[in-house]
Amino acid sequence: xxxxxxxxxxxxxxxxxxxxxxxxxxxxxxxxxxxxxxxxxxxxxxxxxxxxxxxxxxxxxxxxxxxxxxxxxxxxxxxxxxxxxxxxxxxxxxxxxxxxxxxxxxxxxxxxxxxxxxxxxxxxxxxxxxxxxxxxxxxxxxxxxxxxxxxxxxxxxxxxxxxxxxxxxxxxxxxxxxxxxxxxxxxxxxxxxxxxxxxxxxxxxxxxxxxxxxxxxxxxxxxxxxxxxxxxxxxxxxxxxxxxxxxxxxxxxxxxxxxxxxxxxxxxxxxxxxxxxxxxxxxxxxxxxxxxxxxxxxxxxxxxxxxxxxxxxxxxxxxxxxxxxxxxxxxxxxxxxxxxxxxxxxxxxxxxx
Numbered sequence: 590x591x592x593x594x595x596x597x598x599x600x601x602x603x604x605x606x607x608x609x610x611x612x613x614x615x616x617x618x619x620x621x622x623x624x625x626x627x628x629x630x631x632x633x634x635x636x637x638x639x640x641x642x643x644x645x646x647x648x649x650x651x652x653x654x655x656x657x658x659x660x661x662x663x664x665x666x667x668x669x670x671x672x673x674x675x676x677x678x679x680x681x682x683x684x685x686x687x688x689x690x691x692x693x694x695x696x697x698x699x700x701x702x703x704x705x706x707x708x709x710x711x712x713x714x715x716x717x718x719x720x721x722x723x724x725x726x727x728x729x730x731x732x733x734x735x736x737x738x739x740x741x742x743x744x745x746x747x748x749x750x751x752x753x754x755x756x757x758x759x760x761x762x763x764x765x766x767x768x769x770x771x772x773x774x775x776x777x778x779x780x781x782x783x784x785x786x787x788x789x790x791x792x793x794x795x796x797x798x799x800x801x802x803x804x805x806x807x808x809x810x811x812x813x814x815x816x817x818x819x820x821x822x823x824x825x826x827x828x829x830x831x832x833x834x835x836x837x838x839x840x841x842x843x844x845x846x847x848x849x850x851x852x853x854x855x856x857x858x859x860x861x862x863x864x865x866x867x868x869x870x871x872x873x874x875x876x877x878x879x880x881x882x883x884x885x886x887x888x889x890x891x892x893x894x895x896x897x898x899x900x901x902x903x904x905x906x907x908x909x910x911x912x913x914x915x916x917x918x919x920x921x922x923x924x925x926x927x928x929x930x931x932x933x934x935x936x937x938x939x940x941x942x
Contacts, residue, residue, distance in 0.1 A: 592941070594616065594665070594937060595616050595618050595664055596616070596617050596664065596665040596666065597617070597618065597619045597666050597701075598617055598619070598638075599666065599694055600621070600668050600671065601621055601622045601640075602627045602631070602922045603631055603909065603920075604617070604620055605903065605926050606667050606709060606924040606929040607929065608634060608635070608907065608926045609924070609927060610929045611635070613937055614933065614934075616637065617635055618638055618658070618661060619638060619641060620635060620639070620640050620641065621641045621654065622640075622642065622643075623643065626910065626911030627911075627918075628640040630908070633908060641653065641654065641657065645670075645690055645693040646690060648696070651697050651700065654697060655700050655701070664704050665704065665705045666701065667706075668691070668693075668694040669709040670690040670691040671690060691708060691710075691725075691726060691729075695729040698733055704765065705759065705761055705762070705765075706735060706760035707760075707936075709758075709924055710756050711754075712755070714726075715756055726758055727739075727758070730758070734763065735760030735761060735762060735763075736760070736761045736762075736763055737759070737760055738758070738760075738768075739757065739758045740756075740757055741756050742755055742756075744928060745774060745872045747931050748773050748774050748780055748927055749780070749927050750781060750782060750872045750902075751872050751874075751902075752874055753876070755924065759936075765939045767935070767939060769935070770931040770934065773931070779871070780872065781869060781870050781871055782868065782871065782886050785809075785815075785899050786892070786900065787808065788803070788806070788807050789822070789893075789895065789899070790803075790822075790825065792893075799824065800822070801823075801825050803822055814904070815903075815905050818906045819905035822895060823905065824893065824898065825895035825896070826894065828891050828893075830890060830891075837850065837855045837864060838866070839889050843868050844867070845865075845866055846861075846862070846863060846866070847863040847864040863882055864884070865884065866883075866885070867883065867884065867885065867892075868886055872900075873900045878918045878921035878922055879918075879921070894913065894917055897921070903923070904926070
């Protein structure tokens with residue numbers, strides 16, 4: 590039997606990052622978040638792990654985690670602290686308390702001393718506020734004798750059918766020689782929306798249900814990968830739009846947005862991502878926590894939760910719980926599991942050497 594390598598997922602959300610690390614070979618033993626619906630999804634898809642609803646800004650939360658672990662040795666802590674304070678779409682308030690939540694990762698690391706620490710966030714964390722947040726992260730790594738590695742990872746480079754950039758900081762104990770995973774795809778081989786979700790039912794006349802059946806066979810390697818281990822289709826529920834909304838969507842060309850609409854049409858939404866229709870031959874735009882601004886490349890509706898999950902690289906057997914709105918939020922907030930998988934493989938290889 591292989592030796593188990595154990596991890597903790599802080600700010601886990603529904604568990605996309607740790608799910609990818611588990612696909613690489615890690616075992617996640619605890620997931621921590623304050624969002625009850627997201628934690629319910631985490632627990633459902635990580636049945637061997639302990640979901641813990643804690644406020645990580647409180648010092649007592651660290652004590653609770655350590656108590657739950659007992660004498661268990663942890664090799665890895667991953668965390669994606671809330672990014673609203675750093676995000677380009679937020680108000681960018683330097684005093685936002687959420688900006689300082691990453692300190693809880695280091696407080697726990699000080700108690701557990703894992704070989705690896707992984708912090709994930711939006712690209713803006715590196716430069717906003719004169720780089721003070723980035724410098725603080727690196728300083729904390731150094732205090733605990735970790736060597737810091739940082740890199741902006743571009744999701745399509747790793748087979749994910751979505752334009753998404755995420756900044757990763759990896760703290761490594763000095764005995765390990767770490768390097769980020771090499772890309773598996775280039776611009777000529779990026780997985781497109783059609784290659785990712787083209788096999789899913791369309792709902793031209795049926796809005797579907799929480800548990801549905803496949804109606805066609807997979808036609809691409811990505812579709813086969815996403816279907817692996819799944820005999821049922823979860824969270825594939827369509828959205829019924831008003832006639833007015835449908836009429837506007839119908840006028841947006843494939844790959845277009847509000848700028849491509851005739852004068853006077855779609856005036857209620859004019860911001861950057863408004864009325865965006867995906868392009869079948871390209872990766873999707875960045876999946877967000879809402880579901881009202883992006884539309885299917887072919888059908889005149891927003892993508893389903895399952896379609897967004899596919900574009901995030903969640904396999905079909907990963908089931909999202911909670912209300913439909915909560916499910917969309919969980920998908921949008923998640924780190925693509927495939928990113929976690931590729932990063933996890935590199936770290937696991939070092940641990941097993």
